[in-house]
Amino acid sequence: MVEGGAPFPMLSDGPGNIGKVYGVYDENAGVEMRGRFIIDPDSVVQAIEILTPPVGRNVLELIRQIQAFQHVRVTNGAEATPTGWRPGKTTLSPRSDLVGKVWKVWKVEHAFD
Structure with a gap:
């Protein structure tokens, strides 16, 4: 945990709406896989990494x-x-x-x- 909180906004995606858009939501398990997306200032996805939950980034x-x-x-x-x-x-x-x-x-x- 970051002492004093995270220096950027955090959000929750309980129903997996964002995860579904990016293809990282596992419908059967009801959770999102570990995914990260690098999106440039023009809103173009430049990189994607998706890992199963037990593996950290x-x-x-x-x-x-x-x-x-x-x-x-x-x-x-x-x-x-x-x-x-x-x-x-x-x-x-x-x-x-x-x-x-x-x-x-x-x-x-x-x-x-």
């Missing part, structure tokens, strides 16, 4: 993905963020000549820096 990965989507948005898509990208790390310039050859300019160990 990775908040650090959520933050990393939000930072990556923000970076791509700021660069108007001129830069792409490879696997494991974090702010300050190498980005890629999307080009057709990179298709199938990304590993020549970006090494897998960069995902684990």
Whole structure:
């Protein structure tokens, strides 16, 4: 629990109305699965993660993905963020000549820096 409360509005979806819209409501169990959606300022869903109730989500990965989507948005898509990208790390310039050859300019160990 966050001491003093959460610094953002919270809501309850008892009947699962929102969960049904996003496809995460389990009708048989009467509960929503663990789902998260990254929605950009233009109301476009950029990422979806849905997990069964016993498996928790990775908040650090959520933050990393939000930072990556923000970076791509700021660069108007001129830069792409490879696997494991974090702010300050190498980005890629999307080009057709990179298709199938990304590993020549970006090494897998960069995902684990």
